[in-house]
Amino acid sequence: MLFVTLREDPAEAEIPSHKLLLRAGYIRRIGSGIYAYLPLMWRVLQKVSQIVREEMNAAGAQECLLPQLQPSELWKESGRWETYTKAEGIMFSLIDRQERELGLGPTHEEVITTVAKDMIRSYRQLPVNLYQIQTKFRDEIRPRFGLMRGREFIMKDAYSFNENEASLQKSYDAMDQAYRNIISRCGLAYRAVEADSGAIGGSASQEFMILAEAGEDEVLYTEDGKYAANVEKAVSLPKDVEQSPFTTYEKKETPDCNTIEKLCKFLECSSTNIVKNVLYEAVYDNGKILLVLVSIRGDQEINEVKLNNELVKVADQYQATTLLALTVLDENAQKKWTNKPLPMGYISPNLEDEYIASGEYIEGKFLRIVDKTVVDLENFVTGADEINYHIVGGNWNKDFKLPQLVCDIRTAMIGDRAIHDRSQTLASARGIEVGHIFQLGTKYSEAMGATFTDENGEEKPIVMGCYGVGVSRLAQAAVEQSYDKDGIIWPVAIAPYHVIIIVPNIKDKNQIEVAENLYNELNKIGIETMLDDRDERAGVKFKDADLIGIPYRVVTGRSLKAGKVEVVTRKSKESQEIEVTNLVETLHNWVEQAKVND
Amino acid sequence: MLFVTLREDPAEAEIPSHKLLLRAGYIRRIGSGIYAYLPLMWRVLQKVSQIVREEMNAAGAQECLLPQLQPSELWKESGRWETYTKAEGIMFSLIDRQERELGLGPTHEEVITTVAKDMIRSYRQLPVNLYQIQTKFRDEIRPRFGLMRGREFIMKDAYSFNENEASLQKSYDAMDQAYRNIISRCGLAYRAVEADSGAIGGSASQEFMILAEAGEDEVLYTEDGKYAANVEKAVSLPKDVEQSPFTTYEKKETPDCNTIEKLCKFLECSSTNIVKNVLYEAVYDNGKILLVLVSIRGDQEINEVKLNNELVKVADQYQATTLLALTVLDENAQKKWTNKPLPMGYISPNLEDEYIASGEYIEGKFLRIVDKTVVDLENFVTGADEINYHIVGGNWNKDFKLPQLVCDIRTAMIGDRAIHDRSQTLASARGIEVGHIFQLGTKYSEAMGATFTDENGEEKPIVMGCYGVGVSRLAQAAVEQSYDKDGIIWPVAIAPYHVIIIVPNIKDKNQIEVAENLYNELNKIGIETMLDDRDERAGVKFKDADLIGIPYRVVTGRSLKAGKVEVVTRKSKESQEIEVTNLVETLHNWVEQAKVND
Structure with a gap:
């Protein structure tokens, strides 16, 4: 067995789970964001995959395998080729020897919709749910954290095909439940949250977050359990506005007040009295460029995911799609x-279109968007479109024209009140996204012509959903949620082995004999067991066992004279002596219980 | 369940197995040489993979998973980047967003050797054998025959790391046995043959051929079972030389004799009296170009694989590697x-170097290679280096200088006598290569610096072997070996389901009830069973069942009144009536027996 552990923390790793997987010999880096899964890791990945498979099959989905090489034509049909290969650039693409363009699949909506178009004719074939467990590719800008954000990673992706929205909702709910079962069976603590649909598109979407301090995502939730959302998507009520100290419109000199903080201090007002204005440049997929002037309350932050979504909604006004x-x-x-040009802090919501001197910009006009938080402000402070000057005591419809496009583009924050219940405030947690389910609707089936004939003989686009689990990410997230100073603590259900038997002294024939017998007996009844009979000091073996995180360590040491072996539980570090004759049965019970309770 | 069959043969398919897999809804083409494996196919692939996994594990190999994206640096270290991406061009390559070159793995020697270099230090860690089951990529010049020669396909590849040649031989023998077990357990007829090592390199290599008429490979073998080889590699004794009708050296006018056939007719001699000379241009990987003049007996064909190997052997004389x-x-x-320029038929083995007028060619000299068959020829016929003239009655060392480089570069042929036993003649069969095992030696470990410390403290390159099974190709080869006019006949061990239950009349409640009960009972004990309760005519269902090739068909039809169901064996088309109460046990026995006997 290839078993190599490192004493030192590897320099390349930033977060605990990445360090531990490298040190414990689970993975090796082959290139930027590219890892080899070594035998211990592969066992973990197979266990996660098997749990995923069982839950998907139980939910009536069927496994298949779609190609990783995807002809560009399919992505041009759906309209995503440019976005994925150029704009976001997350899809690797290549030219084959026939000079044809191919992409390396980061996701499979295009391929599966093509298959559905070819095979599905009638409502009698629906609903259908197809899934695969496969290596996916993404050319990440910053690959990092080991398997968390790799360029090559293992996903389970499923696609449901339904007659109508009601049937889609059933498939979506079944997947929601399957995902909860999968993560629970893996022995992990998680939260299901509302999420933004991003480049995949569609309406409703929900993410499944493994809770862990090093999580890249922020989750906002209420203690009553009725609300949880990714911060990208979260909505809330902002804190109350303080009374404005100004009562009349006035242009004031405000030198060196280019931040909200400096401005509040200088004017002795609250940041809730300020209308903050931010300029953006938006580039559409047809090459058109739009100047966007966003206004939001001074104490709030713009949520660029929400802003992006609003700009996509108006894309057709500019003959663009995304x-x-x-x-x-x-x-x-x-x-x-x-x-x-103006320093950002001095711009007003009514900055004149005449400021735009270059003809490259769509219509030569600003698209003005205001966040809901500024609509009801009175006697507010805002820029004067002149350096070192602000307006105080400003009012909409009197001093400033309120732009027509009013939306929610603010970032919800910890401490905000919940919309469903004003007595609840938002709390924050860090999470690692390991699952994401989407109601796609007819976005892909319409674009690619995947239709079916309904009961009345009418031809309709198939209604689709898609559902993803990050298998390799989930495996690392498990480590991020469960480790201590000595190493990994695997939940029993996904541990590479259940038991490790350590022979402290390999020159002691009795120790070896008992260990080998136990090893054979345990493996025979499905308790997956490793035997550490290396010619190393016992201390080295104990350290390695802790590092690789096997749930139960059996030591055939001194107590053997009394017919006993020492058994240490990795998680609790509890040690007990158990009769050799009872060991197999005891461990069998422990493992079965732990699979349920972890 | 997504289940769609086609009545017509798909136009894209050339060989029976490809047609059947498309018609029966196992695969769909997504692009040139790129297929989706639909649920039935995926079940077959999983069964083949599981058999492979069990045999590999039993042979002591450990499963892992290596990346598909491979940094070009690794391939430059081994010296294969140019050959694979440019010359042969079989590796897809791409540029990532950091402008770095990556290849899509067609094979994993470079990656695994890097891992070994990092992890293996001491002889105490050896031997080790790591394998993976993974999708591989090859940018084939002519992708065809469905999964047989696809651009994306599933392989099991294993790599052994050994201390020395003796240990490598043991690993190699273990893999040889594992491969025989794998193919036998899949229920297929095969032949293990000596093979050329090709671009992988190394010394000994052996291929495993599934016997089938549409096989792309030709296998030569003797009836005594002691010799079998791929025609690319095969050796034999050529037929005897006939007495030359010429006794004296003479230059003869031979108008319009530019083929062996015309020349023999004109001169009234045997083709075994002729020294045939063929000119080649060889381009080395450093860009140098060599002119090669090959001489072989007139009745023999040049084996370009062997010739290629000879030219690689002398590559270092020209500062090239391949x-x-x-x-x-x-x-x-x-x-x-x-x-x-001369018409090919009129060239002599001693064509003067002065013929070479262009300076681009290495040394301005021909590399002269003669096949063993011409060395002992006497009074032979050959070209006169002049159009419409041949030499007759020529002899080496008298009229012609025998070139120094004498090798076996002839193609062995059906009817040739075997080298191990002159009484045996070579027979020919067509085969589909599904496995290939290689003794690599230290080719990769030396190039990439993968060394270990031996028992005496000396640092040595690790001795390697590599071993591949084409999993998706094997699955299609099974169909190519086993089908009839009605469809596929799967061996039980790799059939997607063991049993299909057909309800002839779905309006008959008794039929449905019995069918559903049997379906549940059979699945419960692991007899994988499909239930065809579609609202279709019974005839359509029978045809579909034959087409998809499920081993046992159970029909809950008329005989139900007598408490019986009809059971048809797909392979023999034998039908029998079996008591409903005995069906589960009977089928259980049949399935278990067939797994062994198929």
């Missing part, structure tokens, strides 16, 4: 399009 | 390098 880039324009960046 | 291309030069093609 957004390729969204960038904040500081004074320097403004020089591209205006002769009169 | 060959990129080997092309025959006809009269027209000769114009690139000579002012005096």
Whole structure:
């Protein structure tokens, strides 16, 4: 068996789970964001996959395997080729020897919709749910954290095909339950949260977050359990507005007040009295560029995911379908399009369109968007479109025209009140997204012509859902949720082995004999057992066993004279002596119980 | 369940297995050489994979998973980047967003050797054998025959790491046995044959061929079972030389004798009296080009695989490591390098180097290679280096200088006598290569610096072997070996389901009830069973069942009144009536027996 552990923390790793998987010999880095899964890791991945498979099959889904190489034509049909290969650039693409373009699948909506188009004709074939467990590819800008954000990773992706929205809701609910079962069976603590649908598209979507401090995602939730959402999607009530100290409209000199903090201090007002204005440049997929002027309350932050979604909603006004880039324009960046650049803090919501001097920008006008938080402000403070000056005591419809496009584009924050119940406030947790389910609707089936004939003989686009589990990410997330200073603590259900038998002294024939017998007996009844009979000091073996995180350690040591072996539970570090004759049965019971209770 | 069969043969398919897999709804084409494995196919692939896994584990190998994206640096270390991406061009390559080159793994010697270099230090860790079951990529010039020669396919590849050649031989023998077990357990007829090592390199290698008429490979073997080889590698004794009708050296006018056949007729001699000379251009990987003049007996054919190997052997004389291309030069093609082009039939083995007028060619000299068959010829016929003239009655060392490089570069043929026993003659069979095992030696470990410390403290390169099974190809080869006019006949061990229950009349409640009960009971004890309760005519269902090739068909039809069901064995088409109460036990026995006997 290839078994190599490291004493030192590897320099390349930033978070505990990544360090531990490298040190314990589970993975090796082959390139940026590219890892080899060594035998111990592969056993974990197979266990996670098997749990996923069982729950998917139980929910009536059927396993298949779709190609990783995907002809560009399919992605051009759905309209995602440019976004995925150029704009976001997350899809690897290549040219084959026939000079044809191919992409390496980051997801499979296009391929599966093509298969459905070919095979599904009638409502009598519906609903159908097809899934696969497969290596996916993403050319991440910053691959990091080991398997968490790799460029090559294992996913389970499923696609449901339904007659109508009601049937889709059933498939979606079944997947919701299957995902809860999967994560629970893996022995992990998680939270299901509302989520943004991103580039996949569609309406409702929900993420499954493994709770862990090093999680890349922020989850906002209420203690009553009735609300939980990814911060990208979360909504809430902002805190109350304080009374404005200004009562009349006035232009004030405000030198060096280019941040909200400096401005509040200088004017002696609350940040809730300020209308903050931020300029963005939005690039659409047809190459058109739009200047966007966003207004939000001074104490709030713009949620760029929400802003992005609003800009996609209006894309058809500009003959575009999606957004390729969204960038904040500081004074320097403004020089591209205006002769009169302004430091960001001094802009007003009514900055004149005449500021736009360059003809490259759509219509030569700002798209003005205001967040709901500024609509009811009175006597507010805002920029004067002139450096070192602000307006105080401003009011909509009197001093400023309220832009027509009013939306929720603010970032919900810890401490905000919940919308469903004002007495609940939002708490925050860090999570690792390991699952995401989407109601796609007819986005792909319409674009690609995947239709069926319904009961009345009418041809309709198939209603679709898609459902993903990050298998390799889940495996590492388990470590991130469960480790201590000595190493990994695997939940029993996904541990590479259940038991490790350590022979402290391999020159002692009795120790070896008992260990080998137990090893054979345990494996025979399905208790997956490793035997550490290396010629190493007992201390080294104990350290390695703790590091690789096998749930139960059996030591054929001194107590053997009394017919007993020492058994240490990795998680609790509890040690007990158990009769050799009872060991197999005891461990069998422990393992079965732990699979349920972990 | 997604279940769609086609009545018509799909136009894209050329061989029976490809047609059947498409018609029966096992696979769908997504692009050139790229297929989706639908649920029935996936079940077959999982069964083959599981048999492979069990045999590999039993042989002491450990499963892992290596990345598909492979940094070009690794392939440059081994020296294969140019050959694989440019010359042969079988590796897909791409540029990532950091402008780094990556290849899509067609094989994993480079990656696994890197892992071994990192993890293996001491002889005490050896031997080790790591394997994976994974999708591989090859940018085939002509993808065809469905899964037989796809651009994306599933392989099991294993790599052994050994201290020395003796240990490698043990690992190699264990893999040989594991491969025989795998193919036998899949229920297939095969032949293990000596093979050429090709671009993988190394010394000994052996292929496993599934016997089938549509096989792309030709196998030569003797009836005594002691010799079998791929025609690329096969050796034999050529037939005897006939007495030459010429006794004296003479230059004869031979108009329009540019083929062996015409020449024999004109001169009234045997083709065994002729020294045939063929010009090749060989391009080495450092860009150097060599002109090669090959002489072989007139009745024999040049084996370009063997010739290629000989040219690689002398590559270091030209500061090269491998060959990129080997092309025959006809009269027209000769114009690139000579002012005096000759029709191929009129060249002599001693064609003067002065013919080479262009300076692009290495040393301005021919590399002259003669096949063993011409060495002992006397009074032979050969070209006169002049159009419409041949030499007759020629002899080596008198009229012609025998070139120094003498090798076996002839193609063995059906009817040749065997080397191990002159009484045996070679017979020929067509086969589909599904497995290939190689003794690599230290080719990769030396190039990439993967060393270990031996018992005496000396640092040595690890001795390697590599072992591949084409999992998806094997699955299709099974169909190619086993089908009839009505469809596929799966061996029980790899059939997607063991049993299909057909309800002839779904309006008959008794039929449905009995069928559903049997379906549940059979599945409960592990007899994988499908239930066809579609609202279709019974005839359609019977045809579909035959087409998809499920081993046992159970029909809950008329005989139900007598408490019986009809059971038809797909392979023999035998039908019998079996008591409903005995059915589960009977089928259980049949399935278990068939797994052994198929």
